[in-house]
Amino acid sequence: MRVLVKGAGVAGLTAAFEFATRGVSVTVTETRQTLGGNASWFAGGMLAPWCERESAEQPVLDLGRNAADWWDAVLPGQVTRAGTLVVAMPRDAGELDRFASRTSGHRRVDEDEIAILEPDLAGRFRRGLLFPDEAHLDPRQAMAALHDRLAAMGVKFRFGADARHGSGFNRQIDCTGMGAVDDRLRGVRGEMLILRTADISMSRPVRLLHPRFPLYAVPRTDHSFMIGATMIESQSAGPVTARSMMELLGAAYALHPAFGEAKIVETGVGVRPAFPDNLPRVEARGTTVAINGLYRHGFLLAPAMARQAADLVFSQDRTKELAHETDRQRRSA
Template structure:
C-alpha cells in the first residue's frame, strides 16, 4: 500500500532530522538501479485559501522548497489552475510505483542468481552464515508498535497530474500520487493500531472528501482498489539496523519504507561484511 514518494524534505515536517539525512539520496539510488522508473518532477504542496496557515506552518518546518503562486501552480499542474492561490514546490523530490519497483528488483536479482522462496517460514531456514531479518511487524521485538495506514486507488481520465501533490488540512492532510493508466494513489491515514482489517467507512469518506477538494473530477472517479497496511514503528519513529548474533535486523521504517530502504540496506550490508573480515582488517 506504499505511496512510493521519495520526499525527504516534505517528510521533515513531522519527522526527525535523520529521516532527511538518510533519505536525501534515495531518488538517486532508485534511479540508478531502476533507470526510467523514477519520476523526478518534485512535490507540490497546496492548501485551500482557508487553510493557508497550514501552508505557512508546513513551510516553517521544512526546507528545500520555494513558494509558488496561482500562476505558477497553473503552469506546473494545468488541471489545478484557479483552484489554489499559493503553494510550495519541493523540486528535488520524486516518486515511483512501488509494485513496478519491486517487480523490477525481483527480476534484476533473479537474473544474477538470487533465489526467492515465497511462502516459506524463514524461521525454519538454516545453513547460512548470516540472516537478514526484514519482517516488519512479524518480527519478535516488543519495542515495535503498529501504525495503520489506509489508501485508495482511483481511476479517472478527467484529472492529469505530473507529480505527487499534497493537500494540507488541519484534520486529514492528503497526498495524491499519479500512476499509469489514469490511476491515482490516494493516501494515507495514520492510526495507532495493529488492526489490518478493511478500510473503515470514516477513512474512506475522509480520503474521498479530500480528493474531491483537490479536484472535483475525483468525485466521478472509479474506486479501483482499497488497501490497508500496518507500518512497523519504534517509539521514536526512526529505523534501526541491529546485529543479533548471526542475524542482522532492519526494522521500524514506519511510513518511510521506499525513502529509507537504500540507506538501511547499505548499513546492513556494511554490518554483515564487516563481521566477515578478519581481526585487524580495514573497514
Template sequence: MRVLVQGAGVAGLTAAFELATRGAAVTVAEARHALGGNASWFAGGMLAPWCERESAEQPVLDLGRDAADWWDAATPGQVTRAGTMVVAAPRDNGELERFASRTSGHRRVDEDEIALLEPDLAGRFRRGLLFPDEAHLDPRQAMAALHDRLADKGVEFHFGADASAVSGFDRQIDCTGMAAGDDRLRGVRGEMLILNTPDVSLSRPVRLLHPRFPLYVVPRTDHRFMVGATMIESQSTGPVTARSMMELLSAACALHPAFGEAEIVETGVGVRPAFSDNLPRVEARGNTVTINGLYRHGFLLAPAMARQAAELVFNQDKSMELANETDRQRQSA
C-alpha cells in the same frame, strides 16, 4: 559469503541488492506465496525527504536525500523526478505557512505557476510550495523490477517458505517488520485508495494541507491515482473503515471535484512497524542483522538502511577473520 534475507518487502529487497552488489551469495525467504501483499505494497512511493521533514526528525532528511538516485540506479526507468506540489485552500493558508516553516528545499509558487505546472489545478489554489528535487515511483512496479534485477544477479527466492526451512548461511538479515516479534515496535495502520478517472491529470504527487485531515495524491499510470493515507495507532489489518473512506474521498474531491466521479479501483491497508521515535534501526545480534522500524518512510529510507546493514555484515565478517587470524598466530607462536 552466504546470506539469508528474511522478508521480500522493500527492506528485504534493498538489502538483498546491496549484499549481492558487494559479492555475497544471497537467498531471500518470504512467507507469502508471491511478491506483494505487505505494507510496502500499499505505500505511496514518494521519495520526498524535504516534505517528510515537516513531521519527521532530521535523520529522515539526511538518510533519504539520496533515495531517488539509489532507486534510479537499481531500477532504471522507475523513478519520476518531477518534484512535489503542496497546496492548501485559502482558508487553510496558515497550514501552508506552518509547512513552509518546518521544511526546506522548496520555493513558493503562485496561482499562475500552479496552473502552469498542474493545468488541472488551474484556478483552484492561489498559493503553494514546490519541492523540485523530490521524486516518486510506483512501489509495485519498482519492487517487481528490483526482484527481476536481483534474479539476474543470481539471487534465489523462496516464496511461501519459512526462514527456518533453509539453512547453511553465514549471516541472516531479518526484514520481517511486525512479524519479527520485537516488543519495542508498534503498528501504525495506513489506509489508502486507488482511484481511476480520465478527467484528472497530475505530473507529480500533490499534498493538500488541511488542519484535520491532510491528504496526498500520487499519480500512477493509466489515469490511476493513489490516495492516502491515514495514520492510526493500530495493528489491525482489517478492511478500510467507512470513516477513513469518507475522509479520503472528501479530501480528494477538495483537491479536484472530478475525483467524485472516479472509480474506486482498490482499497488497501498496510501496518507499518515503528519504534517510539519513529526512526528506523539496523542492529546486529550474533549472526543476524535486523532492519526494522521504517514507519511511513519505507521506500525513502530502505536504501540507506540496506547500505548500513550490508556494511555491518561485511565489517562483522572482517572482524571475525581478523580475530581468527590472531588466534592462529597465537597458537603457532
C-alpha cells in the same frame, strides 16, 4: 558467504540487492505465496525527504536524500523526477506557512505557477510550495522490477516458505516488519485508495494540507491516482473503514471535484512497523541483522538501511578475520 534474507518487502529486496552486489550468495524467503500484499505494496512511493521532514526527525532527511538516485541507478526508468507540490485551501493558508517553517528544499509558488505546473489545478489554489528535488515511483512496478533484476543476478526466492529455522547460512537478515518478534515495535495502520479518472492529469505528487486530514495524491499509470493515507495507531489489517473512506474521498474532492466521479479501483491497508521514536534501526543479534521500523518511509529509507546492514556484516567479518589472524600470529611466535 551465504545470506538468508527474511521478507520480500522493500526492506528485504533492497537488502538482497546490497548483498548480492557485494558478491554474496543470497536467498530470499517470504511467507506469502507471491510478491506483494505487504505494507510496501500499499505504499505511496514518494521519495520526498524534505516534505517528510515536516513531521519526521532530521535522520529521515539525511538517510533519504539520496534515495531517488539509488532507485534511478538500480531501476532506470522507474523514477519520475518532477518534485512535489504542496497546496492548501485559502482558509488553511496558515497550514502552508507552518509546513514551510518546518521544511527546507522548497520555494513558494503562486497561483500562476501552480497553473503551469499542474494545469488541472489552475484557479483552485492561490499559493503553494514546490519541492523540486523530490521524486516518486510506483511501488508495485519497482518491487516487480527489483525482483526480476535480483533473479537475473542469481538471487534465489522461496515464496510460501517458513524461514524461522533457516540453516546453512552465515547470516540472516530479518526484514519481516510486523512479523518480527520485538516488543518495541508498534503498528501504524495506513489506508489508501486507488481512483481512476481521465478527467484529471497530474505530473507529480500533490499534498493537500488540512488541519484535520492532510492528503496526498500520487499519479500512477492508466489515469490512476493513489490517494492516501491515514495514520492510525493500530495493528489491524482489516478492510478500510467507512470513516476513513469518507475522509479520503472528501479530501480528494477538495483537491479537485472531478475526483467525485472517479472509479474506486482498489482500497488497501498496510500496517507499518514503527519504533517509539519513529526512526528505523539496523541491529545485530548474533548472526542475525535486523532491519526494521521504516514506519511510513519504506521506499525512501530502505536503500540506506540496506547499505548499513551490509556494512555492519562485512565489518563484523573483517573484525573476526583480524582477530583470527592476530591469534594465529601469537601461536606461531
